Amino acid sequence: MEEVRSSAAWVATHSSHVTVDSTGIERAVEAIHGSVPKVEWDFEGIHFFDNGPLTVQYLFVLDALNFCFWPDKDLSYDHLASGLKAAIQNDKSVFDADRLQKYTGPQLRELLKWPRPLPLEDERVRLLHEVGLELERSFGGKAANLVESCGKSATSLVALIARHFPGFRDHSVYKGHQVFLYKRAQIFVADLWGAFKGQGYGEFNDIGSVTIFADYIVPAVLRQLGVLKYSSSLAGTIEANKEIGSGTEEEVELRACSIYAVEKMRDLIKIKSGKQVLSVELDLWLWSFGIQSQSLLHHRTLSIYY
Numbered sequence: 001m002e003e004v005r006s007s008a009a010w011v012a013t014h015s016s017h018v019t020v021d022s023t024g025i026e027r028a029v030e031a032i033h034g035s036v037p038k039v040e041w042d043f044e045g046i047h048f049f050d051n052g053p054l055t056v057q058y059l060f061v062l063d064a065l066n067f068c069f070w071p072d073k074d075l076s077y078d079h080l081a082s083g084l085k086a087a088i089q090n091d092k093s094v095f096d097a098d099r100l101q102k103y104t105g106p107q108l109r110e111l112l113k114w115p116r117p118l119p120l121e122d123e124r125v126r127l128l129h130e131v132g133l134e135l136e137r138s139f140g141g142k143a144a145n146l147v148e149s150c151g152k153s154a155t156s157l158v159a160l161i162a163r164h165f166p167g168f169r170d171h172s173v174y175k176g177h178q179v180f181l182y183k184r185a186q187i188f189v190a191d192l193w194g195a196f197k198g199q200g201y202g203e204f205n206d207i208g209s210v211t212i213f214a215d216y217i218v219p220a221v222l223r224q225l226g227v228l229k230y231s232s233s234l235a236g237t238i239e240a241n242k243e244i245g246s247g248t249e250e251e252v253e254l255r256a257c258s259i260y261a262v263e264k265m266r267d268l269i270k271i272k273s274g275k276q277v278l279s280v281e282l283d284l285w286l287w288s289f290g291i292q293s294q295s296l297l298h299h300r301t302l303s304i305y306y
């Protein structure tokens, strides 16, 4: 994850459309009195949890599909998490590796009880097949084996996922530099850590190395807090609900500057209060704040990564 941190910092210092505002960071940290409001993992009660390997399989499938809900204005992450939860409660073998390789778009819709095609449905199906095939080929069909092979290291788990599953290779090239964002791979680590409360499959000795998960909600929250500032052309594009192309400077800056800004918030909290907070905790607080806000305007990029 050092690559995520350092490449995000590179973008933030060469950025043309997004600025990380140090006064905004100071204000945001002052507003929370130097500590992060605690948000429980699964604060919405929408996830499957049985304290065993089936939960790991559920979370890996969930995070393989955890992207781009906004093109359907009625769809959100909650539908995905609770739809997959109902599916596994109904049929324990629904996410077996051999079955993952065979789902069609209409079957996935049926599983999620969603009445019309999902956004980027073909990609979602392709990614399910990829997960099923590679789990079967290299991990005995079980995401739990993937996790167990990482010796409680979040960094190793993210690297292993990126090596085996091309759909999780969330990188971009920005002004000639390769930038690593790894949103879905890192959120899988955070979901394990949150669900298993840092024990068993959720125990990672280096959880502090995980950054925030650069999606389309957190940048919008950081902007509301005054931590990110946008150029007038970027602000205009977002306010007009116009799409921003995947891999464009604007898109990479929105995501990378969010990662960098939260790392700066974390540093400032440490200086002000002596507390070592985790980016995972900051992320959950920012994200939960964002999804509860009615007026949040977020950027729109068709992407399989977030």
Ligand SMILES: Nc1nc2c(c(CN[C@H]3C=C[C@H](O)[C@@H]3O)cn2[C@@H]2O[C@H](COP(=O)(O)O)[C@@H](O)[C@H]2O)c(=O)[nH]1
Binding pocket: 040, 041, 042, 043, 044, 066, 067, 068, 069, 070, 075, 076, 077, 078, 187, 191, 194, 212, 213, 214, 215, 216, 217, 218, 283, 284, 287, 291, 306
């Ligand atoms: N940074 C960050 N982004 C996150 C999450 C989660 C869900 N994690 C949950 C798991 C257990 C806890 O209960 C967590 O809350 C989803 N997303 C992203 O948000 C967007 C969906 O937005 P909307 O269309 O409004 O549903 C989309 O890009 C999705 O990938 C997170 O935690 N952090």
